[in-house]
Amino acid sequence: MEFDLIHNLGIGFGVALSLQNLMYCFIGVLLGTLVGVLPGIGPLATIAMLLPITFNLSPISALIMLAGIYYGAQYGGSTTAILVNLPGESSSVITCLDGYQMARQGRAGPALAIAAMASFFAGCVATVIIALFAPPLAEVALKFGPAEYFSLMVLGLVGATVLAAGSLVKAIAMTILGLLLGVVGTDVNSGIARFSFGLSELSDGINFVVVAMGLFGFAEIIINLEQGANREVFVNKVTGLMPTWKDLKSSSGAILRGTALGSMLGILPGGGALLSSFAAYTLEKKIGDTSNFGKGEIRGVAAPEAANNAGAQTSFIPLLTLGIPSNPVMALMIGAMMIQGIAPGPQVMTERPELFWGMITSMWIGNLLLVILNLPLIGMWVKLLTVPYRLLYPAILLFCCVGVYSLSNQPFDVMLTALFGLLGYVFVKLECEPAPLILGFILGPLMEENLRRAMLLSRGDATVFFTKPISGVLLGIAILLLLITLAPAVRKTREVAFQE
Amino acid sequence: MQIKNGKDFWAGLMFVGAGLSFMLVSLNYPMGSAVRMGPAYFPTVLGGMLAVLGAMVFFRAFVSKFEHPLKVFPFRPLLLVASIVVGGATYFYFAESQLKGAPMLQMLQFALTGLALILFIGAFGPRAMFLILLAVVIFGYALKPLGLVLAIVILIVLSAAGGHDFRKKEIVILSIVLVLFGVFVFVKGLGLPFNLWPGE
Numbered sequence: 001m002e003f004d005l006i007h008n009l010g011i012g013f014g015v016a017l018s019l020q021n022l023m024y025c026f027i028g029v030l031l032g033t034l035v036g037v038l039p040g041i042g043p044l045a046t047i048a049m050l051l052p053i054t055f056n057l058s059p060i061s062a063l064i065m066l067a068g069i070y071y072g073a074q075y076g077g078s079t080t081a082i083l084v085n086l087p088g089e090s091s092s093v094i095t096c097l098d099g100y101q102m103a104r105q106g107r108a109g110p111a112l113a114i115a116a117m118a119s120f121f122a123g124c125v126a127t128v129i130i131a132l133f134a135p136p137l138a139e140v141a142l143k144f145g146p147a148e149y150f151s152l153m154v155l156g157l158v159g160a161t162v163l164a165a166g167s168l169v170k171a172i173a174m175t176i177l178g179l180l181l182g183v184v185g186t187d188v189n190s191g192i193a194r195f196s197f198g199l200s201e202l203s204d205g206i207n208f209v210v211v212a213m214g215l216f217g218f219a220e221i222i223i224n225l226e227q228g229a230n231r232e233v234f235v236n237k238v239t240g241l242m243p244t245w246k247d248l249k250s251s252s253g254a255i256l257r258g259t260a261l262g263s264m265l266g267i268l269p270g271g272g273a274l275l276s277s278f279a280a281y282t283l284e285k286k287i288g289d290t291s292n293f294g295k296g297e298i299r300g301v302a303a304p305e306a307a308n309n310a311g312a313q314t315s316f317i318p319l320l321t322l323g324i325p326s327n328p329v330m331a332l333m334i335g336a337m338m339i340q341g342i343a344p345g346p347q348v349m350t351e352r353p354e355l356f357w358g359m360i361t362s363m364w365i366g367n368l369l370l371v372i373l374n375l376p377l378i379g380m381w382v383k384l385l386t387v388p389y390r391l392l393y394p395a396i397l398l399f400c401c402v403g404v405y406s407l408s409n410q411p412f413d414v415m416l417t418a419l420f421g422l423l424g425y426v427f428v429k430l431e432c433e434p435a436p437l438i439l440g441f442i443l444g445p446l447m448e449e450n451l452r453r454a455m456l457l458s459r460g461d462a463t464v465f466f467t468k469p470i471s472g473v474l475l476g477i478a479i480l481l482l483l484i485t486l487a488p489a490v491r492k493t494r495e496v497a498f499q500e
Numbered sequence: 501m502q503i504k505n506g507k508d509f510w511a512g513l514m515f516v517g518a519g520l521s522f523m524l525v526s527l528n529y530p531m532g533s534a535v536r537m538g539p540a541y542f543p544t545v546l547g548g549m550l551a552v553l554g555a556m557v558f559f560r561a562f563v564s565k566f567e568h569p570l571k572v573f574p575f576r577p578l579l580l581v582a583s584i585v586v587g588g589a590t591y592f593y594f595a596e597s598q599l600k601g602a603p604m605l606q607m608l609q610f611a612l613t614g615l616a617l618i619l620f621i622g623a624f625g626p627r628a629m630f631l632i633l634l635a636v637v638i639f640g641y642a643l644k645p646l647g648l649v650l651a652i653v654i655l656i657v658l659s660a661a662g663g664h665d666f667r668k669k670e671i672v673i674l675s676i677v678l679v680l681f682g683v684f685v686f687v688k689g690l691g692l693p694f695n696l697w698p699g700e
Contacts, residue, residue: 053690167508169560173515173553176546180522183546187539192529194539195522198595218632225628228664390663391674394656397632398678401639401655406692414640415617418633425625429573430511448542460535 005131012357016365021064021358024057028065029366032072033374036092037080037381038392043073045217047332048209049399051339052406059340060355064362066336070329071123071312071363074273075370078115078305079381083108086385091273091308094281098293098300105296110243112378114251114298115305116371122259122306123367126313129263130320130360134349137321141346144322146453147464151474153447156324158478159268160439162485163275171436174427178437181206182444189452201412208335210404210413211441212328214420215427215434217400221393222425243298251302254284258303262310267317268326276311277304313363320356321346324443328435331442505564506572512558519551573625580623587616614641631662647697648687652679 015021035046047066054062077092082099095115102111144152161171184195185205196202243251261283262276280303285293293300316333318326323345325331337344342352349356374381404417427434458464466472503509522543532538590612594605621633635658642651656675660666686692 056691167557169553169556170511173511173550173557176550176553177515177518180518180543180546180550183543187529190530190539192539194529194543195525197591218636222625222629222632225632225662225664226626390660390665390667391670393663394659394674395678397636397659398652398655398682401636402682402686402692405640405643409693411640411643415637418621418636418640421633421636422621422624422629425629426514426573430507430514432511448537451542452537455534455537460533462534 004135008135008353008357009131009361011353012359012361015060015354015358016064016362020058021061021362022365024061024065025068025362025366026369028068029072029075029370029373031065032069032074033076033079033370033377033381034384035069036073036076036078037384038076038387042216042220043070044212044329044332045220045396045400046073047329047336048213048217049403051209051332051336052403054336055339059337059342060358062336062340063333063355063359064366066333067316067359067363068366071309071366072370074305074308074312075116075119075374076381078119078301079112079374079378080385082111082115082301083378083382084385091277091312092304094277094304095301097281098295098297101294101296102298102301107296110247110298111301113243113375114247114302116374118251118255118258118302118306119309120367120371121255122262122310123313123370124364125259126263126266126310127360127364127367129314130317130363131357134317134321134356134360137317138346138349141322144346144470145468146450146457147468147471148474150447150450150454151465151471151478152322152324153443153450155474155478155481156318156326157436157439157443158481160327160436162481163268166431166433168485170432174432174434175436175440178440178442179444179447181211181437182441183448185445188445188449199412201408201410205445206416206441207407207413208331208442209407210417211420212332212438213400213404214417214422215424215438216328217396218417218421219424219428219434221397222421223428224389224393247298251298254299254303255306257283257287258306259310262307263314265307266311266314266326273308273312273315277308280304280307309367316359316363319344320348320359323348325439328438331438334442503561503570504567505561506568506570507566508557508561508564508568509570510572512554512556512561515554515557516551517554519547519549519554522547523551576623579619583616583619583623586612586619590616628662632659635659635662643694645698647699648682648694649679649696650698652682 016025031046031050032043035043046069050066050069054066057065074091078095078099080086081092081095082103085096085100085103099111099115102108157175161168161175182205184202186193186196186203193203258276258280261280262273265276265279266273268275281300284299284303315326315330318324319330319333323334323343325334334344337348342348342355400417401414404413405411407413424434427437454464455462464471465475526540526544526547529540530538531540531544534541590609594609617637618634621637622630635655638658639651639655642654646654653675656678657671660671660674683696687694687696
């Protein structure tokens, strides 16, 4: 087993260290840091934008680059959070609390250094965790039949709705709306084009990029413009990067706890970087001397930064082993794999080991690149922040449009994206979280297919989902999750947690 | 009965409407049985669930402890009605008519559909949204006939007009920079198949 691990990692490094892949890894983390620094454009929109461009790359290079964007964004987000109290990324909201205070006290350097170290450490650990736990999990998944897959997807969707912000009923409704939108297009079994209204453009279904870009990319620009967000940037001078011995000592525990918590929460459906950083900060506030929190406590930077990076990386586990995305970014990665003709799932590891292990080792290399890249380049990133939004958003819009248009080289997709942008605006205004919709959209066709097969195999007996042991356990967990969320005590803390 | 939570009120209506529409359209497809599910099975069941959940959200709006006004975002019902009338008439007229081949009629259908779309976008949200989405749609349909350069300029100028302060000089510079970027990175660098000028 251990020999296997080393052997596998060897394959991975062989792939990831090739000059070409190293370059795409570098481009990925550089772009990731860039969009992480810039508020108003996140990893989701960036990956969606770049998806059509990856048509021409080899599958492994494409995945390495896209993964780099995701965890690179976590790094970039923390830089702006600390220096200008602006979370470049939603997962670094929490880093603002203590990071910016440290910067105001003239300790921006140590804060940035600790954030980078914490992220690097967490990234390394998470890489090892993926390498250790993904293979056995994939082995279990290979035994899955349609009933098990269906129940697993139910669990994934329930997880995503439970963790979504705001009202639970609305989140479930959004998931179902997503499933329904996913069904649009030609039905595989009967060949009937459903909900296409005679439009040939809809017979292949709605492209995932169209939905994601509209709901997240366009809607965000519209909301930003409506609020007329004035961004004033005060940049503190960064002097002396090295943290003191005392800093290192007090933050090492926080880094360890943050990494552990983030790794666990990243695997959960609906989890990932955002949830991990919030949970880690809350945990840190309950341990040891808490008098300094909110006033520049270094542990308040170290823990969430470690957690968001660990969470960002371990959220790849469900994707790589089960072929099921745990958050919208992972759903886009599935899209990227499908474009390359790879069916995501447990068979990837055995059939395409170079792809699987190459991607995992590239994460480690990418983390190293980020540390080398970020600390010396901080000055440049900060300069970027002074670019006003009124110049930024037309450019973002252009990239989005070109990305969508390239999907099929037809104007129809662009028009549809605009309509989803409108829908995204309405969702935000009505406090309906769009993330569960995206997951539902991706899983819709898969779920229907597995449901049909399971019912056919069981001759129409729906109890099969409960009587098959694995499937029953998965559904049991899903029901339990829902019940726990509905319990009054949890409901209250949930409301509090999302208000903070 | 008083509506306390305007957001829940509209969200509930939206979910109920979406659920019922999916169920209604599904009536056109075979239902099948639980053993052999037809194409209508899955969407009908889900549409029903969505409608029920939507009804829950809708009724919650009357007893909610959160208070939101009924006017959640700018909404112009007249434009929406006009859009539905124009769009519906166009759709059904051209679906029935056998004269699809005639180029004049095709142009007319295209123009009317476009008008319905613009009215629809204009019915919701702030001015910024209308201009941004209009810019996007025009970019999509202008790219092939007008070429990349002009399409980019239209997109930038229209979308910048949706912002708060429109500075002519800046927009000119931004357009030039992005046109150069588009030509050299998208077309020359990445090899995307766009023509640069009209009629190429």
